[in-house]
Amino acid sequence: MSHSNYTRETFDQVMVPNYSPQNMIPVKGQGSRVWDQEGREYIDFTGGIAVNVLGHCHPELVNTLKEQSEQLWHLSNVYTNEPALKLASQLTQNTFAERVFFANSGAEANEAAFKLARRYAFNHYGAEKNEIIAFNQAFHGRTLFTVSVGGQQKYREGFEPVPGGITHLPFNDLAALEAAISDKTCAVVMEPIQGEGGIITGDPEFIKGARALCDKHNALLVFDEVQTGVGRVGELYAYMDTEVIPDILTTAKALGGGFPVGAMLTTEAIAASFTIGTHGSTYGGNPLACAVASKVLELVNDRALLDGVKRKRERFVAKLEAINAEHQIFTEIRGKGLLIGAALNQTWQGKAAKFLAAAREHNTMILVAGPNVLRMAPSLIIDDQDIDEGMEGLAKAVAQVVTAGPDA
Numbered sequence: 001m002s003h004s005n006y007t008r009e010t011f012d013q014v015m016v017p018n019y020s021p022q023n024m025i026p027v028k029g030q031g032s033r034v035w036d037q038e039g040r041e042y043i044d045f046t047g048g049i050a051v052n053v054l055g056h057c058h059p060e061l062v063n064t065l066k067e068q069s070e071q072l073w074h075l076s077n078v079y080t081n082e083p084a085l086k087l088a089s090q091l092t093q094n095t096f097a098e099r100v101f102f103a104n105s106g107a108e109a110n111e112a113a114f115k116l117a118r119r120y121a122f123n124h125y126g127a128e129k130n131e132i133i134a135f136n137q138a139f140h141g142r143t144l145f146t147v148s149v150g151g152q153q154k155y156r157e158g159f160e161p162v163p164g165g166i167t168h169l170p171f172n173d174l175a176a177l178e179a180a181i182s183d184k185t186c187a188v189v190m191e192p193i194q195g196e197g198g199i200i201t202g203d204p205e206f207i208k209g210a211r212a213l214c215d216k217h218n219a220l221l222v223f224d225e226v227q228t229g230v231g232r233v234g235e236l237y238a239y240m241d242t243e244v245i246p247d248i249l250t251t252a253k254a255l256g257g258g259f260p261v262g263a264m265l266t267t268e269a270i271a272a273s274f275t276i277g278t279h280g281s282t283y284g285g286n287p288l289a290c291a292v293a294s295k296v297l298e299l300v301n302d303r304a305l306l307d308g309v310k311r312k313r314e315r316f317v318a319k320l321e322a323i324n325a326e327h328q329i330f331t332e333i334r335g336k337g338l339l340i341g342a343a344l345n346q347t348w349q350g351k352a353a354k355f356l357a358a359a360r361e362h363n364t365m366i367l368v369a370g371p372n373v374l375r376m377a378p379s380l381i382i383d384d385q386d387i388d389e390g391m392e393g394l395a396k397a398v399a400q401v402v403t404a405g406p407d408a
């Protein structure tokens with residue numbers, strides 16, 4: 001029980017109204033369980049939107065944060081620091097990348113990626129080569145450049161004029177990409193699995209074809225792995241499952257396991273275009289963030305943990321299929337690893353939020369990915385008992401929503 005005077009009503013009195021949070025206020029988390037102000041317990045299948053890869057308050061992360069907090073908090077990039085150098089070394093040792101730029105969020109990592117792609121093309125081919133090709137429904141963040149590259153018109157509306165030189169194409173349509181790409185294209189940007197857009201997996205042939213077209217036109221292939229990265233799909237990064245290596249990769253969300261941090265990874269040759277003074281961030285590479293992220297990477301980049309992600313997915317999918325066998329609400333279960341999307345059928349189009357609210361009433365926290373898809377992105381180390389208990393809550397929620405009917 002918490003004795004705070006702050007309630008959900010306070011939110012409406014003091015916060016900008018761009019969010020509409022659930023009615024309960026969580027006050028404590030441990031592993032895959034969360035408690036609210038009234039002491040009610042919830043099973044957390046949201047992972048803080050694919051962030052808390054090691055659950056809440058993992059003891060090793062708590063220790064790392066405590067230790068670093070007594071050493072050094074912040075310096076700025078006028079100096080470098082050991083946690084940042086260690087994290088960058090881990091990232092380069094375990095991926096295609098040779099160079100790392102640190103930011104504080106996914107949007108900032110993408111902002112750096114898009115600016116670098118433009119700058120690289122500018123340096124090597126001239127100012128004309130500035131077109132960025134991206135995909136419908138894609139999500140890359142909420143800064144003006146990232147909403148512009150993102151493929152959801154509603155996130156740009158009313159914020160115009162937005163940056164130009166960006167083309168949007170249907171995702172997984174190689175013919176459309178082949179028709180649109182040209183020597184003016186500096187980058188093709190994609191999520192290997194579209195997250196916010198509805199958990200839509202990039203077709204292996206499409207991803208390979210995009211790589212070949214980028215090579216042909218001297219365009220950089222940028223993978224936004226902000227949601228798919230750091231073990232989420234059962235590999236350290238999703239590209240590792242695709243036979244394709246990007247030129248630039250962005251990572252955030254899970255990287256800090258709940259501590260804000262983002263990074264852009266690339267090769268030495270491409271990184272060279274970010275010469276001294278071309279880009280920067282006050283907090284980027286902050287020692288607290290990097291110390292925690294370094295521990296996250298050490299714990300997650302472990303074959304047994306990653307294989308566990310694939311096994312746990314099977315348990316989730318089996319439970320979702322059992323719910324569907326009883327209630328016929330899903331057309332398919334999508335995604336990879338513990339990035340799970342359950343697509344609602346015709347009867348339930350536009351009703352995903354109903355299931356989210358009902359699940360919460362039955363003590364299970366889930367997410368949606370757009371109006372038609374239920375999404376789960378739990379801790380990668382969630383145990384079987386928590387999966388079963390959370391799924392029981394979801395099953396009750398589905399029964400309740402189905403009994404009330406789609407128009408309730």
Ligand SMILES: *Cc1c(COP(=O)(O)O)cnc(C)c1O
Binds near residue numbers: 106108140252
């Ligand atoms: C969440 C997300 C972002 C934005 O990350 P922020 O940390 O919210 O800025 C960018 N790209 C993808 C694929 C995401 O899922």
